[in-house]
Amino acid sequence: SQELEQSPQSLIVQEGKNLTINCTSSKTLYGLYWYKQKYGEGLIFLMMLQKGGEEKSHEKITAKLDEKKQQSSLHITASQPSHAGIYLCGADGGNNDMRFGAGTRLTVKP
Amino acid sequence: GAGVSQSPSNKVTEKGKDVELRCDPISGHTALYWYRQSLGQGLEFLIYFQGNSAPDKSGLPSDRFSAERTGGSVSTLTIQRTQQEDSAVYLCASSLGTYTQYFGPGTRLTVL
Numbered sequence: 001s002q003e004l005e006q007s008p009q010s011l012i013v014q015e016g017k018n019l020t021i022n023c024t025s026s027k028t029l030y031g032l033y034w035y036k037q038k039y040g041e042g043l044i045f046l047m048m049l050q051k052g053g054e055e056k057s058h059e060k061i062t063a064k065l066d067e068k069k070q071q072s073s074l075h076i077t078a079s080q081p082s083h084a085g086i087y088l089c090g091a092d093g094g095n096n097d098m099r100f101g102a103g104t105r106l107t108v109k110p
Numbered sequence: 111g112a113g114v115s116q117s118p119s120n121k122v123t124e125k126g127k128d129v130e131l132r133c134d135p136i137s138g139h140t141a142l143y144w145y146r147q148s149l150g151q152g153l154e155f156l157i158y159f160q161g162n163s164a165p166d167k168s169g170l171p172s173d174r175f176s177a178e179r180t181g182g183s184v185s186t187l188t189i190q191r192t193q194q195e196d197s198a199v200y201l202c203a204s205s206l207g208t209y210t211q212y213f214g215p216g217t218r219l220t221v222l
Contacts, residue, residue: 035153037211043145043153100213
């Protein structure tokens with residue numbers, strides 16, 4: 001089965017700083033999803049990447065998919081306290097199930 | 111194992127039939143979430159249970175969808191009069207009142 005490993009597990013940054021979160025798959029990635037998780041709320045869908053080399057941006061968040069490396073990265077520019085939360089990557093596990101990384105907990109200090 | 115379990119793993123039904131999907135959360139987890147993922151789309155939040163509070167049903171797409179959580183543990187998502195657009199993977203997650211949600215393997219629903 002496919003396993004997704006995220007790094008780092010937690011991240012504390014000063015407001016205004018840039019940061020990157022990585023998601024590495026044990027198998028070929030055919031589609032990769034990024035989500036944000038806030039306490040007491042459901043997951044928020046950020047973006048989906050399907051093609052190698054694809055890059056998508058939403059506000060100050062950019063995600064890239066490197067098929068060869070079986071890896072995706074999520075980059076936040078000029079972080080704000082509103083970016084705080086847990087970021088999860090997910091992918092089709094290939095066996096009628098969804099797989100998720102363990103998440104990266106982001107804290108942004110004002 | 112001690113993870114979130116869902117049943118059935120696969121369900122094929124005919125249009126117009128009712129279906130029930132079950133979620134067994136991790137023991138002791140106070141929060142339970144239902145999501146669905148349609149082909150090629152991200153997760154769509156459906157409903158959220160937290161302890162004894164009234165559930166947050168803001169994500170349910172229509173009144174054909176309902177969910178309950180009995181005894182603060184097992185949850186059932188019911189879809190009445192299924193339509194083809196209901197076909198998706200339905201995912202359940204639970205958490206211990208903190209950020210981290212633990213996901214079940216999902217139920218793949220196909221409506222013919």
